[in-house]
Amino acid sequence: MIDSNLFNIKFKNPLVLASGILGVSAEYFKTLEKSGVGGITTKSISLKPRKGHKNPIMFCDDHGFMNAVGLSNAGIDKSIEMIKKAKQFVKTPIIASIFGGTVDEFGELSKLVTEAKPDIIEANISCPNVKKEFKLFGASAEAAAAVTKIVKDNTNIPVVIKLTPNVTDIKPIAKAVEEAGADGITAINTLSGMRIDVNTKMPILTNKFGGVSGKGIFPVAVKNVYEIYKTVKIPIIGTGGITTGKDAIEMLMAGASLLGVGTAAYYGGIKVFTKVNLEIEDWMKNNGYSNIKDLMGAAHE
Template sequence: MIEITGLKLRNPAILAAGIMGTTGVSLARIAWEGAGAVVTKSIGPEPKAGHSNPSMINLGYGFLNAMGLPNPSYPDFSGELEIAKRESEVPVIASIFGGNAHEFAVVADGLIDAGPDAFELNVSCPHAQGYGASIGCDACAVEEIAAAVCDVTELPVWVKLTPNVTDIVSIGKAAQRGGADAIVAINTVRGMAIDIHSGYPVLGNRFGGLSGKAVKPVAIKCVYDLYAALDIPVIGVGGISSWEDAVEMMMAGASAVQIGSAVYDGPEVFRNVADGIEDFISSGGYKDIGDIVGLAHRRT
């Protein structure tokens, strides 16, 4: 059992936003598979169909996706959130997005009655014009968005950052100034693939976000830097597919980890990661998870 931003998690392996988070039943299934908490699909102020297909491809070393934040909008998603809360028996974090601080606040306020345990602010999607990283690269905007959501709720507020910036620490500090309770790092890395036989970009949106094993070193470095600079917890995400990956992320400074692309190989990854972390701690002579969080900083 761990506690992060006041939420009690049975283990530090959390479902990342955008994976199996479209319905309440799919979120509950991941909880039943051993996740310590689950994060919903990002929900916005208006329905979005998303980008045209192909919207996701397996590169072998990772995934490239450009979903475009498809969602039914917050009024229609409230019922799914209620199902997830009723069936999951773990904290359910609502991922939300908007084009400005006001829209973020409206979505958060509209979902509160559905009972989320926390909000995760998506200011980091790399392929949705006018949303996500389009505003997440602006420290002032991130601070304003965090403050606006904190004004409408007393629930914990997590801010998910994009790595597609020159200085992720400055964005993390802005979120902290705005009242964020935790930082989630990172979202996908902007990328592209081209079919050499036709010359066409593979994705319908032409470019998208790279996830999976290929981005883990980028995520580790971002978490390491954020942990050193901030006073709030960092939740690490990016390329985690094993307990060894999770331990490495935690030694960089993550208080918990999120798992996304690895679900492709089976939802049992959550139980495997959680059990592996527990065995590592007990066999390594550590007292608890807190002993390994940020350990790499104490080794330098």
């Protein structure tokens, strides 16, 4: 009922753990699989190991969740080992998220990570928290297309490009990555934001600025997915603020084929995946749907 096929990969349900959330240790992938995820995205991988920003890197207020982890990861060599190990532990499709400082680095990462045989490669060209060090490739159609092309040229694995909502118009960028050969699009990454502690007059995050995620950004994500769906023919992994089954249905109707879920694990623990899946099934039964495909893009009919 809620299973689907994308790029000839079988997903038992549409909920994919979004990048940056818990996708660190191979053994923890077992726990995630048991919690009911349909797919697992790794934390974004760079060529060299990165420590990321100093704490505080995350917090949450009543309306939104903020993070500026700074793309901490063990580097490509250790990450390849981790993905290989994880593939022994779980049957759930694995999406390897990569990010580079230059177009060429993206190409090299694509080539290297292919060796670990992830099911999908996701190129993260949209992290809002490392602007000092990295160009935001997702901010321009040309740069996004250049990254897409080189990642595609270096692998035979399906490639999705993760886009940022922190742009004036996401449509030409989506179009550009489709034309450059992307197999799919993940949208959206976090929204750029900031909080200041009024007693100390200090930004709370060490990085000052961070990415806002969680319930509050759901309407922004729905709108972006809706617009991208209108613009391109390639499938979309709709991501941003999904915390309930009803949110999931809405995002599917906006045009998503799979759903990225991350911050929801903060609100409800990782058991949220099972809960949301049950809620999707309930909604489908109550509304006369037997195949999740019938919901995808339903808002456009």
